[in-house]
Amino acid sequence: MTTVIFSHGQESGPWGTKIRAMADLVKGLGCTTDSIDYRGIENPAARVDKLLRECSDISDALLLVGSSMGGHVATAAAESLGAVGLFVLAPAYHMEGYEHLTPAAPSMPICIVHGWHDDIVPVDNSIRFARQCAATLHLVNGGHRLTENIDEIKEYLEYFITSTTNS
Secondary structure (H helix, E strand, C coil): CEEEEEECCCCCCCCCHHHHHHHHHHHHCCCEEEEECCCCCCCHHHHHHHHHHHHCCCCCEEEEEEECHHHHHHHHHHHHHCCCEEEEECCCCCCCCCHHHCCCCCCCCEEEEEECCCCCCCHHHHHHHHHHHCCEEEEECCCCCCHHHHHHHHHHHHHHHHHHHCC
């Protein structure tokens, strides 16, 4: 069995539009799922600590999904949690003034989806991260929220889950 854990972005909540759509897909693939609630926690390191605590008892194959700051958080925790894969949307990597906070790439399959027109996290940041660790990178015609790209994202996620976990 595979458990998929979602980490939302700084300005959103645990069951926003994208996470609900992805969670429905994931459940249809036979995976269990949950979404961590980080509301009220602005510090990325505190969010990582919460993710580590929340996932410490999961014995299933663990796949982490994160959006924006949630992508940063999932990336930072992935290796410690022994995740089998990391799927991130517009992850907050290499942010100006916070370069030192960008987590090292974990040694597992990584898939990044980023919008060409993102005005919050520059698309070049994901290109740079993907190049450094040979992650799969999908660049889509969308902005930071990627709401208009949910069908594409679900296709990428389904392929990632089935190819990574053999679910």
